[in-house]
Amino acid sequence: xxxxxxxxxxxxxxxxxxxxxxxxxxxxxxxxxxxxxxxxxxxxxxxxxxxxxxxxxxxxxxxxxxxxxxxxxxxxxxxxxxxxxxxxxxxxxxxxxxxxxxxxxxxxxxxxxxxxxxxxxxxxxxxxxxxxxxxxxxxxxxxxxxxxxxxxxxxxxxxxxxxxxxxxxxxxxxxxxxxxxxxxxxxxxxxxxxxxxxxxxxxxxxxxxxxxxxxxxxxxxxxxxxxxxxxxxxxxxxxxxxxxxxxxxxxxxxxxxxxxxxxxxxxxxxxxxxxxxxxxxxxxxxxxxxxxxxxxxxxxxxxxxxxxxxxxxxxxxxxxxxxxxxxxxxxxxxxxxxxxxxxxxxxxxxxxxxxxxxxxxxxxxxxxxxxxxxxxxxxxxxxxxxxxxxxxxxxxxxxxxxxxxxxxxxxxxxxxxxxxxxxxxxxxxxxxxxxxxxxxxxx
Ligand code: EPU
Numbered sequence: 001x002x003x004x005x006x007x008x009x010x011x012x013x014x015x016x017x018x019x020x021x022x023x024x025x026x027x028x029x030x031x032x033x034x035x036x037x038x039x040x041x042x043x044x045x046x047x048x049x050x051x052x053x054x055x056x057x058x059x060x061x062x063x064x065x066x067x068x069x070x071x072x073x074x075x076x077x078x079x080x081x082x083x084x085x086x087x088x089x090x091x092x093x094x095x096x097x098x099x100x101x102x103x104x105x106x107x108x109x110x111x112x113x114x115x116x117x118x119x120x121x122x123x124x125x126x127x128x129x130x131x132x133x134x135x136x137x138x139x140x141x142x143x144x145x146x147x148x149x150x151x152x153x154x155x156x157x158x159x160x161x162x163x164x165x166x167x168x169x170x171x172x173x174x175x176x177x178x179x180x181x182x183x184x185x186x187x188x189x190x191x192x193x194x195x196x197x198x199x200x201x202x203x204x205x206x207x208x209x210x211x212x213x214x215x216x217x218x219x220x221x222x223x224x225x226x227x228x229x230x231x232x233x234x235x236x237x238x239x240x241x242x243x244x245x246x247x248x249x250x251x252x253x254x255x256x257x258x259x260x261x262x263x264x265x266x267x268x269x270x271x272x273x274x275x276x277x278x279x280x281x282x283x284x285x286x287x288x289x290x291x292x293x294x295x296x297x298x299x300x301x302x303x304x305x306x307x308x309x310x311x312x313x314x315x316x317x318x319x320x321x322x323x324x325x326x327x328x329x330x331x332x333x334x335x336x337x338x339x340x341x342x343x344x345x346x347x348x349x350x351x352x353x354x355x356x357x358x359x360x361x362x363x364x365x366x367x368x369x370x371x372x373x374x375x376x377x378x379x380x381x382x383x384x385x386x387x388x389x390x391x392x393x394x395x396x397x398x399x400x401x402x403x404x405x406x407x408x409x410x411x412x413x414x415x416x417x418x419x420x421x422x423x424x425x426x427x428x429x430x431x432x433x434x435x436x437x438x439x440x441x442x443x
Contacts, residue, residue: 029414029428031405032437033387037273039434043261043280044070044094045254047423049216051118052193053223053252054078054098058087058125059201060227061102062249068279069096069254073422077116081108085122100249104129110136110167116422117141120148121190123171124198127160133171137164142394144354150191154182155198158206179204179243187212187323192239193220199241200229208239214324215284219255226250256280256304259330260424262288263399266334267431269297269310270341270407275434282306287327291319291335295342316344316381321351333359333400340368341407342381350375359397362390366401366408387412395423402427406436413441 045068055078057064069075071094079089079096084107087100106126113119113136126133138148152162158177163170179202184191192212199206211217213235221234227250230242261280268275269292282289282301289299289306296311316339321329329352339346340363350356357372364370365388369380387410392398398420405412414420417440420427428440 026415026443027417028441028443029402029417029420030411030439030441031387031402031414032411033385033405033408035271035406035435035437037267037271037275037406037431037434037436040276040278041264041430041434042278043257043264044068044425046216046219046257046259047072047074048189048214048259049219050075050254051078052121052197052216052220053254054082054096055121055125056197056220056223056227057098057100057249058082058085058104058122059129059197059224060247060249061100064098064100064249065251066096066098067094067251067253068256069094070257070260071425073418074116074118077112078119081112081119081122084109084112085126106130106133108135112136113138117146118190120151121194121197123151123169124155124194124196127155127171127173128177128198128201131173131175133169135169135171137167137169142358143356146353148190150185150188151194154180154184154191154195154208157182158195158198158202160198177202179206179241181207182209184208184210186210187237189214189217189323192217196221196224196231196234196239196241199243200224200231200247201245202241202243204243206241206243208241209237211237211239212323213237215255215258215281223250223252226252255284258284259328259396261285262328262331263334263403263424264430264434265289265292265306265308266331266338266403267406267434267436268308269295269314270338270403272310272312273434274307274309276305276307278305280304280306287325288331288335291317291327295338314338314342314381316342316346316379318347320349323352329353329356330396332356333396334403336360336370336377336379337363337400337404339379339381340366340370340404341383341385342379344381346379346381348377348379350377358393359400362393362397362401363404365390366404366412368404384409386410389413389415392416392419395419399424399427402431402438406431
C-alpha cells in the first residue's frame with residue numbers, strides 16, 4: 001500500500017540547503033564510531049507543531065508569544081514567511097514574540113515555498129483572514145512528489161476558488177469561508193491543519209472526517225482554542241470546528257519534539273548505551289519505542305521523559321510506517337540505521353513517501369546490505385558498518401547517517417548538514433554531551 005502518489009538561530013548566511021551545496025558552503029559533520037552514549041538530553045519544541053503555530057498567530061492581530069521554540073532553520077524560514085506577510089518576529093532565546101498587524105499581505109513567494117514547502121500552510125489562514133491568498137505552488141521535494149490536492153479540495157468545499165498561473169496559486173473567497181462536512185481521502189497532517197486553520201474563522205460548523213491524529217495537531221488545536229477558537233475532537237478521527245468571528249493573541253508552550261526525542265533514543269540504542277530523553281511524552285512515540293524494545297532495547301517510560309538502554313547488538317525487526325499512532329515515517333531512516341547492523345533480516349515498509357529510501361545508497365557505502373523494491377526495504381544486518389563520506393538528502397536521512405556513523409568502524413563525514421539544521425538544534429553539541437566523538441567542520 002503506497003499511499004503517496006506519487007528546505008535558523010540558525011546559520012545566518014543562508015536558508016537553502018540546495019544553494020549552500022551548489023556553492024560548496026555546506027558544513028560537514030565528522031563522527032568517529034565506537035563511543036558508547038550515556039547521559040541525559042533534553043528536546044525542544046516540535047518542528048512540526050511550531051511551524052503551524054507560527055502561522056496560526058496570523059489569525060489574530062496583536063502580540064503573540066511561543067515558548068519552547070527550537071533554533072532550527074525551518075523556524076527561521078517560517079519567520080521570513082511571516083515577515084513577508086507583514087508580521088514581525090523577534091527571538092528571545094527559545095521564546096518567539098510575533099506582532100501581527102490588522103492588515104496582512106496575503107502572499108508567500110517562491111523562494112520561501114521552495115526553501116520550505118510547509119509554507120503552504122498559510123493558504124487556509126490567509127483565505128480566512130483576507131479572503132485571498134497568492135502562494136507559489138510547491139513542487140515535489142527530496143521525499144517525493146507531495147501534492148496538495150487534499151488541502152485544495154477541503155478549501156474549495158468551504159467556498160474558496162483557486163487558479164494556477166505561472167507557478168502561482170491564487171485563491172479567493174467571496175465574503176467568509178463557509179463551514180462544511182469534509183471527508184479526507186487520507187489522514188493528511190497538512191490538509192487537516194490547513195482545514196482547521198481555515199475553519200476556525202469560517203461561518204458555521206466544519207466537520208473533518210478521517211482527520212490526522214498527530215499530537216502536533218492536538219497542540220495546534222490547544223493554541224487555537226486558547227485564542228478563542230472552538231475546536232473539538234483534535235487527536236481523534238473526527239474534528240468539529242465551530243467558526244468564530246475573531247480570535248485573540250495568546251502565549252503558547254510548544255509540545256516537545258517526538259522526532260528529536262526518537263532520534264536520541266536511537267543514538268543510545270545503536271551504541272549500546274543508556275540515554276535519558278527529557279521534555280517529551282513517551283506516549284507520543286509509542287510505536288517507535290515498542291519497536292526499539294522488540295529490537296532488544298530496554299525502555300523505562302516516565303511522564304515527560306524516558307530512559308532507553310541499548311543491547312550489545314540489536315535484533316532484526318519488521319515495521320511499516322503509518323500515520324499516528326503508527327510508526328512515524330520521520331523515524332524510518334534512523335531505525336534502518338540501527339537495523340543495518342542488527343542480527344538478522346528486517347523488512348521495512350514505507351507507506352507515506354515515494355522517495356524516502358534514497359539515503360539507503362549512502363548507507364550502502366558504509367557497508368549496509370539493504371535491497372529496496374518499491375516501498376519495501378530488506379535490511380540484512382551486517383556485523384559492523386564502516387565509516388566513509390556520505391551525503392544527507394533530507395533532515396531525517398542526515399540524522400540517520402550520523403547515527404550510523406556513531407556505531408561504524410572508523411570515521412564518517414556527513415555532508416549537506418544544513419538539512420539536519422532544518423530540524424535539529426545543536427545536533428552535534430547534544431550528541432557530544434552524551435559522549436559521542438563528533439565535530440562540525442567548515443564547508
Ligand atoms: N498527500 C497528498 N495530497 C495532499 C496532501 C498529502 O497526496 O494534499 C500525500 C503526501 O504526498 C504524502 C502523504 O500524503 O505522501 C502524507 O502527507 P501529509 O500531508 O500527512 O504530510 P505533510 O503535512 O506534508 C507533515 C510533516 C512531515 C511528516 C508528515 C507525515 C510538517 C511541516 N511536515 O508533512 O515532516 O513526514 O507530516 O507525518 O509538519 C519532517 O519533519 O522531516 C517531515 C517531512
